[in-house]
Each structure stands twice: as structure tokens, then as C-alpha cells.
Amino acid sequence: MKAVQFEGHGGTEVIDYAEFPDPEPARNEVLIDVKAGALNHLDVWTRRGLPGLSLDMPHIPGSDGAGEVVDVGEDVTRFEPGDRVALSAGVSCGKCEFCRHGQHSMCVKYHVIGEHVRGIHSELATMPEDNLLPVPDGVSWETAAAAPLVFQTAWRMLLTRGDVRPGEKVLVLGASGGVGHAAVQVADYAGATVYATGSSEEKLDHARELGADYAINYEDDDFVEQIRELTGKRGVDVVVDHVGAATWQDSLKSLAKGGRILTCGATTGGRPETDINRIFWNQLSVIGSTMASHGEADDALELVWDGTFEPKIRDVLPMSETARAHEMLENRDGFGKVVVKPDSEL
Incomplete structure (x- = not known):
């Protein structure tokens, strides 16, 4: 072969x-x-x-x-x-x-x-x-x-580990990538208001098609400022950050008090500077997630097979x-x- x-x-x-x-x-x-x-x-x-x-x-x-x-x-x-x-x-x-x-x-x-x-x-x-x-x-x-890999990963990260609930605000960074575009769909399925970032209008149009309510071009705009404006300075409940070092500090800044940052990877580096004062003062949670259990994979893929997720x-x-x-x-x-x-x- x-x-x-x-x-x-x-x-x-x-x-x-x-x-x-x-x-x-x-x-x-x-x-x-x-x-x-x-x-x-x-x-x-x-x-x-x-x-x-x-x-x-x-x-x-x-x-x-x-x-x-x-x-x-x-x-x-x-x-x-x-x-x-x-x-x-x-x-x-x-x-x-x-x-x-x-x-x-x-x-x-x-x-x-x-x-x-x-x-x-x-x-x-x-x-x-x-x-x-x-x-x-x-x-x-x-x-x-x-x-399989991206949808089971997004499913566990958002629903099991992140416990995303209807009405919450979820920011997905790098929404054009494999995990990112799956996370947009899973967050939308969970009933969240979805904010997505991408580097071009074409990518953002795709994110909107998949369920993003708001799309931010991070090449043109500071996504932290955009999130503050779109949420009335409150911030989001959850940030999905699989980007890592390049975005970590801004992800923390985008969270509301009591918010959660979810990570399953770090494509730009796994050793970012972090603002511990912001984490404890705003009572933020940093939650890691990897892949999924057998049952979680089955649940996520059933929704791919029936066309709910694409x-x-x-x-x-x-x-x-x-x-x-x-x-x-x-x-x-x-x-x-x-x-x-x-x-x-x-």
C-alpha cells in the first residue's frame, strides 16, 4: 500500500x-x-x-x-x-x-x-x-x-467541562479552524449567544452561517473592545481559546465576573503570560479539556450524521x-x- x-x-x-x-x-x-x-x-x-x-x-x-x-x-x-x-x-x-x-x-x-x-x-x-x-x-x-476529532472535542469542552447553558454568552476564538467551527455550532446548539472571531469577512460569513450571532474581524478590530461594546461592558460568560499565548491575556479581559475560559490546545504556544490578579479578583475559572469519552463522542457524532452539525x-x-x-x-x-x-x- x-x-x-x-x-x-x-x-x-x-x-x-x-x-x-x-x-x-x-x-x-x-x-x-x-x-x-x-x-x-x-x-x-x-x-x-x-x-x-x-x-x-x-x-x-x-x-x-x-x-x-x-x-x-x-x-x-x-x-x-x-x-x-x-x-x-x-x-x-x-x-x-x-x-x-x-x-x-x-x-x-x-x-x-x-x-x-x-x-x-x-x-x-x-x-x-x-x-x-x-x-x-x-x-x-x-x-x-x-x-470525529473536532466535534467530540468541542462537545466535551463546551457541554461537559464548560457546562454552557441557554442564554449564556460564548466567545469562540479562531472560529475558522477545525475545533473553532465545531465550537460555534455546539455553543449555538446549547442555546448560547455566540461571538466568533476570524481574520477575514469570508471566514466570518461562514461563522454566521454556522450559528454565530456576532462576528469580529480581529485583523481590523480589537476583539476585547468589541466584546465590551457588544455586551454593554459586561463581558462574556465563556471564552473558547485554543489559540494560546497570542490571545490568552485578551481572553481573560473578555470575561465577565465569574466567567470561564476553556482550552483544548495552544496553536501559538502553551506558555502565555497570565494575569493572576484578574483571575482571582474576577473569580474566573480556567478549564482544560481533551477529546471526549466514548459516550460524548457518540452523542456529538449522531448530530453530525443527522445533519444538525456540519x-x-x-x-x-x-x-x-x-x-x-x-x-x-x-x-x-x-x-x-x-x-x-x-x-x-x-
Whole structure:
């Protein structure tokens, strides 16, 4: 088979699309004929190299993907050849105190397929049965590939960890990205008034289409001042900030007293300066969130499959052009997810 892969960390030049040995399913694994994959910022971080991350090389990236079951291991009971499946990339031990209480993404041994172990951006892939979700007929491969990681992440962050309630005011930064555009939809679904930021009017128009009540161009306007004006100087109840160092202080300034800042990532750096005085004086809460439990992923994806949520796709590229897909993410080109498909599928 052919697979996206790299032998070492670095820039996009390390990415290759080349021959790789065909995988065979272990007892608890499913062999998938991959029809589509999708990129996330963690693909960029993994390719660049994360501190403390040690990978078996060559590494196949990809934490989002979907395809048809070809074969199953002898212990697999949920799937059979011909089934349509999508990957839910978080792997938990199933035994620790967090797993026993359904908090799989808090597992002490939690890791992510595509980030810590080989991923799904290849013509064929073997994945653990527990990490696959059934995909209904009628759902496109592009949608099935693009939705799981970002929608389960946004769902847990906003509804479980953030406890967003109807009538609250929610600011979503970077609303054009994968998690950002999912967060806009989840916040709107929860009944919140949604404020979204983006770098162009085109991106803001997309955010409005997905449920944003107010859209702020952060290239033209100071979003803190805009939030103060739009909320009568009160501020918002919740800020979704997966941007990190570049926006952290302004996110804190945008919160009303008693507000919550939710974070699931930090694309501009994970060590921002922070205003502790503002946090304690305004009684703010900083809440982290990672991926989702199995039940949360199921709940979020059911609303994708029935059309309530829509994963926007900015482009579909052959896997041989995965380097260009990485550049699109790094340059913040377009709105939504970038999908890659095996060249044999195009």
C-alpha cells in the first residue's frame, strides 16, 4: 500500500507518500480500506516534533479518517467486512479510575492515534475495534473523516467541562479552524449567544452561517473592545481559546465576573503570560479539556450524521499532496477542515 509518512521531524519537506507494508489486523483490530482522512493541528505538531514525544519511524500521521471494513481480528464482535466506519482517535486503558467512571479522555494512559502511534492516512489501516464508530449510509466519506476529532472535542469542552447553558454568552476564538467551527455550532446548539472571531469577512460569513450571532474581524478590530461594546461592558460568560499565548491575556479581559475560559490546545504556544490578579479578583475559572469519552463522542457524532452539525471542508487533496495540506493549516488558509484521500480513490 501507499501511506503518508515521515522518517524524522521537521518542515513539510519531511512528508512523503510512498510504499509501506500492508498491515494485518491483530485479534482486537479492524482492517480498513481508507476512503478519506482529515488533518488537525496535532498533525503539524507531530511532524515538527513535540517535547518528550518518541515515535516509531517511519511514522504514519492521521487522527481522523473513515473507510470500509475489509477484515477483522478474531476477537472483534462489533464490525464485519463491508461496514462503514470512522476513527475516534483517543485510546484509553479501560481499567483506571477515570475509565471506570466513563472519563476515558482523562485516562492515566491516554494517547492519541496518529499523534503517539501510527495513524490512518494511508490506503489501508488497522485500528482497535473500540476506536471505531459506525457511519450511516448516506454520510459522505469526507464528512465522516472530517467530523470525529473536532466535534467530540468541542462537545466535551463546551457541554461537559464548560457546562454552557441557554442564554449564556460564548466567545469562540479562531472560529475558522477545525475545533473553532465545531465550537460555534455546539455553543449555538446549547442555546448560547455566540461571538466568533476570524481574520477575514469570508471566514466570518461562514461563522454566521454556522450559528454565530456576532462576528469580529480581529485583523481590523480589537476583539476585547468589541466584546465590551457588544455586551454593554459586561463581558462574556465563556471564552473558547485554543489559540494560546497570542490571545490568552485578551481572553481573560473578555470575561465577565465569574466567567470561564476553556482550552483544548495552544496553536501559538502553551506558555502565555497570565494575569493572576484578574483571575482571582474576577473569580474566573480556567478549564482544560481533551477529546471526549466514548459516550460524548457518540452523542456529538449522531448530530453530525443527522445533519444538525456540519463539518465544513475547505479543500480535498490527494494524500500525495499532504505537505500542501499542512501548509494550509500553518498559513490559516480557508475555513474548516482539510481532507486528504488516497490517490487511488481520486
